[in-house]
Amino acid sequence: MKSRSNILMVIAVLLSHINGFAQIKHAKTETINVSGRCEMCKKTIEEAGSSKKIAEVKWGSKNQLATLVYNSEKTNPDEILKRIALVGYDTERYLAPDDVYAQLPGCCQYERTLRPASTSGHSEMEMSHEHIHSGSHQKTSQESSLPQNEVQLQAVIESYFSLKDALVRSDVTVASEKATALIAAIKAVDMNQLSAEEHPVWMDVLKSVTERSEIIAQSAELSRQREAFALLSDEIYKLVKVSKQETTVYYQHCPMYNNGKGANWLSKESAIKNPYYGSKMLTCGSTTEKIESSVKK
Amino acid sequence: MDIRDFFQKKLLPVSVFLYMGSSLLAQDIVRYDLYAKDTVVTYAGKEKRAIAVNGQIPMPTLTFTEGDTAEIVLHNLLDEHTSLHWHGVQLPNKEDGVPMLTQLPVKPGGTHTYRFPVKQNGTYWYHSHSGFQEQIGMYGSIVFLKRPDDPAFRKGIDDLPAVSLTLSEWTNVHPHQVQRMLATGNDWAAIKKNTVQSYGEAIRKGHFKTKFVNEWKRMEAMDVSDVYYDKFLINGQEESQLSEFNGGDRVRFRISNAGGSSYFWLTYAGGKITVVGNDGNDVVPVMVDRLIIGVSETYDIVVTLPVDGVSYELLATPEDRSGFTSVFVGAGIRQLVSRLPRLDYFEGMKMMNEMMKMNGDMHDMGMNMSLQQMDMNAVMYPEFSKQSSMDGMNHDSHGVISNELVTLNYGMLQSPHKTILNPDIPVKELRFELTGNMNRYVWSMDNKVLSESDKIPVKKGEILRITLYNNSMMRHPMHLHGFDFRLLNDKGEYAPLKNVMDIMPMETNVIEFEANTEGDWFFHCHILYHMMAGMNRVFEVGDYQNPLLPDKTKAYKHLQRESNMLHFMAQNDFATNGNDGEAMLQNARWSLGTEWRLGYNNRHGYEVETHFGRYIGKMQWLMPFVGFDWRYRKMGKDEHEKNLFGQVNKKDNRSAFSLGVVYTLPLLITIQAEVYHDGIVRLQLAREDIPISRRFRAGFMFNTDLEYMVELKYIINKNMGVRAHYDSDMGVGVGFSMNY
Structure with missing residues (x-):
């Protein structure tokens, strides 16, 4: 019984194979360089390139060659190679979009040898990388120059911003991690170091801030996290109002959240990046207050 | 010969000299001869008629330098009227190229010369303003070069090699048919685009409630555009x-x-x-x-x-x-650059449900939307949600969204020079609400189409400040002829100058300009199918005597008629138990329709109902009508001589006049109430075209005469379907349904 079904399967496979080629009329064959790395690449390349009864693609990882069999009256190698490039694989004639390549799984990140090397100067990407680096250097040096008591609340507020950014990205796990970091920052605050204005406000918000952060840290649901974040933001706002700020902080408002009741948040950027809806409604909202930096640079 | 080259090498120095000397001297005249002629194209497989100018589509790129005089001679070799409009160009009104508003149409075989001084620099374009000619090839680019000695010449920009790119679409369906299909609610385009948003698809994707609420609010499938292009x-x-x-x-x-x-x-x-x-x-x-x-x-x-x-x-x-x-x-x-993924329509529908009030008004939830700064369509862009999850994986510690896309909006546009208008000039304030509905494809301003509105008088030299609010579900690119307006954004004195303003649903934008050139200037939505549906106004600046248009009043009436054309639709089901069908002749407000059910024998009967009515309100949910019914049927099957109200209603050979109303209820169910001249009352509930799947549509009807009908239809193509139905008079029927 078993062997018979095996034989049947073999026959079926053979038939389908023969059919596969027989079905392509006016067939032409061409062999072309296509970059890739693993079995997963092979599957993606062949699926993207092939189209029923019109084109069939076979790709080998060793020689990095794709064999195209196609109906020359219905399609052409350019169309097939374009489809392959659009799912992330460089070909002799078309290069994959950078963002699609970057999203390939780690095991598929082949070396992009088909891409001509940059000739003069640096590409824009490298330039912008340098930019980001120098930017972050500046930031650290600034932070370390702040007086001790400002670092106290500053760490809390900075953790809040990281949490906010995680919510902007709708990332539950990171949000939870950032909330844990926020709790640690809250615990590290030495109340005796706080200024006269800060002290009563801190006493006032401490309990609520800790509770909200714990909810966010423990929750696996984005909606729960955002609910707690709305309340947390109101408390952090009170803190920001009394403590000295390293940079300008923007108090921003989303009128839609919670069925039109609205919610607020704080950000270091004037541009709206809404933590309550993330990418779905990234730019929903407006700045209601600009809290100027009180630290001289 | 390359006119541009010749001009730049030989004539430019001369023109510069003239410019510095006296502008009263003869200017450089740059002349183009354009020959418009029928042609056949095969853009999408089939041979279709198009219009080529000088043998090409798009029309040739016309290049001039600021200070030239443009002389363009249009030779009409077509069998129909034509015209050319210079889009964004500031010129005397009689050169603006809108037939029946600034000139008479150029007749078949005729020639017309457009002549105007070039007072601007930059990228413009031109197109026919007649019928559906722009859609089938009559569009082209215009370049007005900046003079090199212009103080506004930007090194590193104005001296770069430049290429004109003209974007367009092609459909194998004739644009006139497109317009008719839009107006008659044919959803073939949605089937082709796979954007039917049927109940079947909604259930599969867990969006049944979204679809239900959407129909509860009387909306049909949502899309960002309504036409299918090949x-x-x-x-x-x-x-x-x-x-x-x-x-x-x-x-x-x-x-x-x-x-x-x-x-x-x-x-x-x-x-x-x-x-x-x-x-x-x-x-x-x-x-x-x-x-x-x-x-x-x-x-x-x-x-x-x-x-x-x-x-x-x-x-x-x-x-x-x-x-x-x-x-x-x-x-x-x-x-390659990555392709934009397919829109997530149900997310858009969900958004629409929140924004749409029961009465069809839009509700912006206090967001003060303007200047494209908040693209509500973004909820439908899968690339955003994908991107944010990617960022979450790769850059968890920085809190910086590194790959965030920067999308241009009108808030980012700034003029390099001050554009502020003289504050001493008197200002005339106007406000328009952009209105319309998808169900009947009527587009208007303040709920009036062009044929219902007079020209808007404006004193020459005064400033027009116009506030536009888009209370419709679609975005509209509003175009003003003859002027650049300032689009007020937060750049203050440096607000950008434009002649087209895209306005998204629920947005409010303000534009202003000095009306210093007299004449009749068109102001309209540039989605051609919205324009043809009546979304236009005319500003009449000063008392302009147009030598090309002796009888302006008559011409305007003609223009009004053209923007409110009658369209005809008909369908008939050739079924085993008889013929079921309807025919309608409609414009923006009026409707003359007749429905028939014709059996093959006396026991099945024959029935014709004719209604003449007028649609009321912005959403056009209400239509009072006068009607005439005739029917003949020998009794046999399913006898009901009394209606629900106990009134006797003879079915064999009855002719009756009626007065009634049709109203669209939530879930797009129509209720029809009518009183006949003999006092008999009839109420009827019906819903047709319930989208079950991409191509299956269901429908039902029942009334107080205890007649009822259920149907299921499969759409084969834009003119044909297979339909099965059960009718209380005629029983089960299966047939081919044809529609026009």
Whole structure:
């Protein structure tokens, strides 16, 4: 019984194979360089390139060659190679979009040898990388120059911003991690170091801030996290109002959240990046207050 | 011969001299002869009629330098009227090219000369303003070069090599049919685009409630555009290559959107796009990842080719993402840019449900939307949700969204020079609400179509400040003829100058301009199918005597009629138990319709109902009508001589006049109430075209005469379907349903 079904399967496979080629009329064959790395690449390349009864693609990882069999009256190698490039694989004639390549799984990140090397100067990407680096250097040096008591609340507020950014990205796990970091920052605050204005406000918000952060840290649901974040933001706002700020902080408002009741948040950027809806409604909202930096640079 | 070259080498010095001398001396006249002629194209497989000018589609690019006099001679070799409008160009009113508003149509075999001084520089375009000619080829680019001695000459921008790109679409369905199908609610385009948003699909995707609420609020399937196009084109080609450019080059593109109804996203494979001009006016350069170009807008952009030996794709994707068209810039291996993924329509529907009030008004939830700064359609963009989850994986510690796309909006546009108007000039304030409904495809301003509105008188020299609020579900590219207006944003004195303003649903924008050129100036939505449906106004500046148009009053009446054309639709089901069908003749407000059920024998009976009515209100849910019914039926099957109210209602041989109303209830169910001259009352509930799947439609009807009907239809193509139904008079029937 078993062997018979095996034989049947073999026959079926053979038939389908023969059919596969027989079905392509006016067939032409061409062999072309296509970059890739693993079995997963092979599957993606062949699926993207092939189209029923019109084109069939076979790709080998060793020689990095794709064999195209196609109906020359219905399609052409350019169309097939374009489809392959659009799912992330460089070909002799078309290069994959950078963002699609970057999203390939780690095991598929082949070396992009088909891409001509940059000739003069640096590409824009490298330039912008340098930019980001120098930017972050500046930031650290600034932070370390702040007086001790400002670092106290500053760490809390900075953790809040990281949490906010995680919510902007709708990332539950990171949000939870950032909330844990926020709790640690809250615990590290030495109340005796706080200024006269800060002290009563801190006493006032401490309990609520800790509770909200714990909810966010423990929750696996984005909606729960955002609910707690709305309340947390109101408390952090009170803190920001009394403590000295390293940079300008923007108090921003989303009128839609919670069925039109609205919610607020704080950000270091004037541009709206809404933590309550993330990418779905990234730019929903407006700045209601600009809290100027009180630290001289 | 290359006129531009000749001009630049030989005539430019002369013109500069003249300019510095006296402008009263004869200026340089640059003349083009344009021959419009029928042609056949095969853009999408089939041979179709189109119009070519000088043998080409798009029409030739016309190049002038600021200070020239343009002389363009249009030779009409077509069998129909034609005209040419110079889009965005400031000129005397009689040269503006709107038939029946600024000139008489150019007759078949006729010739017309347009002549005007070129007072601007930048990227403009031109197109026919007659019938459906723009959609079938009569569009082209205009370049007004800046003089090199102009103090506003921008080194590094104005001296770059420049290429004009004209975007357009093509459909194998004749645009006149497109207009008719839109007005009669044919959803073939949605089937082709796979955007039916049927109940079946809704249930599969867990969006049943969304779809239900949507229909409860009396909305039909939502889309960002309503027409199905077979092809999208740049300079008349789906794909092309500009191999004259090399690595390191910077190239300026002068892009005009000559599409009939498509907005296009522009993305580039070689990095950021620098926007340097809009609607012919310079803007302070701004770097973006992508921009959307509204119907009839122009944008000037600069791109860089980072590496030699690579050609970079400049991709134009229509807003509904149903296709794309591209140009490869440079020579060598082609670097692609990623495709924009299919829209997530149910997310958009959910958004619409929140924003739409029960009465059909839009509700912005206090967001004060303006200037494209908040694209509500973004909820439908899968690339955003994908991107944010990617960021979450890769950059968890920085809290910086590194790959965030910068999308251009009107808030980012700034004029390089002050545009503020003289504060001493008196201001006339106007406010328009953009209105319309999808169900009957009527588009209007303040709920009035052009045929219901007079010209708006404006004193010459006064400032018009216009507030526009879009209370409709679609975006509208509003275009003003003859002037640039300031679009008020937060750039204050440097507010950008434009002649087209895209306004998204629920947005409020303010524009202002000095009405210093007299004449009749058109102000309209440039989605051609909205324009033809009546979304227009005319500003009558001063008391202009147009030598080309002796009887302006009569001409305007003609224009009004043209924008409120009657359209006809008919359908009939040739079924086993009889013929079921209807025919309708309608315009924006009035409807004359007749329905019939004709059996094959006396026992099944014959029945004809005719209604003449007028649609009321912005959403047009209500239609009072007068009617006439006739029927003849021998009793037999399913006898009901009494109705629900106990009134006797003879079915065999009855003729009756009636008065009644039809009203669209939530879930798009129509209720029809009528009283006949003999006092008999009838109520009827019906719903047709319930989208079950992409091609299956269900429907039902029952009334107080205890008649009922249920149906199921499968749509084969835009004119044909298979229909099965059960009718209380005629029993089960299966047949072919044809519609026009």
